[in-house]
Amino acid sequence: MRFDVISDWWEVVAPYAPLMLDAAFFVLQITVCVVLLSWVVGLVVALCRASNFKLLQWPARFFIWFIRGTPALVQIFIVYFGLPQFGISMSPFVAGTLALALNGGSYVAEIIRGGLIGIPKGQRESALALGLSRATAMRRVILPQVVRVIIPPISNEIASSLKNTSLLSTITLMELTLQTEVIVASTFRPFEFYIFTALIYLLMTTTCIYGLQIMERRYAVRY
Template sequence: MVNFFDEFKIYGPGFLEASWTVFGITILTIAVSWVCGLVAALAQRSDWKAVRMAAGFYIWFIRGTPTLIQVFLIYFGLPQIGIRLDPFTAGVIALGINSGAYVAEIVRGGLTAIQRGQTESALALGFSPAETMRTIILPQVFRIILPSITNEAISTLKNTSLLSTITVVELTLYAQTLIASTFRPFEFYIAVAVIYLLLTTILTFVASWLERRYANLG
C-alpha cells in the first residue's frame, strides 16, 4: 500500500480524466432522464388512452429489465437496424432512458401531491394549461420531489460503472486496465470506491443546498 501511494502520482492523471468522464456522463444522463421522466409523467395524465398506454409500457419495461441489458440493447442492438452510436453517446442514452422511468414515477407522485384546486384556480384566472403547469405546478413539484430526485441522481452516477462493458473509459474500466498490468486489484478498486464516494458526497451536498434554498423560498 505504501508503494501504491508513492506511485499514485503516476496513475492520478488517468483517474482524474476518468472522473471527469463519469461527471460528464452523469450530468448528461440526468438531463436526459429529467426530459424522459417529465414527458412520461405528463403522458400518464393525458386524455388520450394511447398516450397513457405508451407511457405505462415505457415505465413497466424499463423498471422490469436490468440496466445492463438496456445498455447492450442500445449499443449492440441498434446497429442491427442501421443506427450506430459511439460508446459514450450510447451510454448516456441508455442510462438516461433507464433513469427516466424512475424519474417519471417520482414526478407522478409529486403531481399527485398538488391539490387539483390550484390548477382550477389558475385556469379560472386566465392561465393556459401550459402556463399553469410551468409556472405554478412544476415549481411546487420540484420542491416536493427533490430528495427523491437526488437519490435517483446518485444511483445514476454509480450506474456509470456499467458502461465499462461497452468500452467507455470511466473509472471502472480505467482501473481494470491498470489491474491487468499491475495485478493489484485491491488498491485500485479501493481507489475507485473512494472516488465514487467523493463524487456522491459532493452531489449530496449540492442537493442539500438546493433543498435549503427552496425551503427558504417557500
C-alpha cells in the same frame, strides 16, 4: 503502522492517479448528460402518464414498466449491440448516455408523477379559474411547486445515475471503472486500485448529494 500501510498504498496508486482522475472527470461529464436527458424524458413521460388521453397514457405506462423491470446493463446492450441490427449504430458514448438516460427517465417520470399527485387539485382549478390555459397553469403554477417536492428523491436518482456510469465499461467506454480495470491488468494490484476507485466514486456522490441537500433546504416547502 497504519501510516505505513497508507503510505505504501499511496506509493502504488500515485503514479496512476492522474489517469484515474481524468477518467473520473469524464464520469462527471457523462453524468451531466445523462441527468439532463433523463429529466427531459422523465418530464415528457410523466405528463403523458398523467394525461387523460389513453393514447398517451399507455405508451408511457409501457415505457415505465419495461425500463423499471429490466436491468440497466441489458438496456445498454440493447441500445449498443441490438440497434445496429436495424441500421442504427452509435458510438459507445452516445449509446451509453442514451441507455442510461432512458433508464433514469423512467424513475424520474415516477418521481415527477408522485410530485404532481401531491399538489392539491385546487391549485390547478384556481389557475384555470384565473383564465390560464392548462399548459400555462402546468408550467407556471404546478411544475414550480412539484420541483420543490421532488428534490430529495431526485438527489438519489442523480447519485444512482453517477454510479450507473460504471456499467458503460462493458461497451468499452473508457470511464473510471474500465480505466481501473486496465491499470489492474497491468499492475496485478486489484485491492489498491479498486479501493482508490471506490473512494473517488464516494467523493463524487457525497459532493453531489451534499450540494442537492443545500438546494433542498433553500427551496424547501414552508408550512
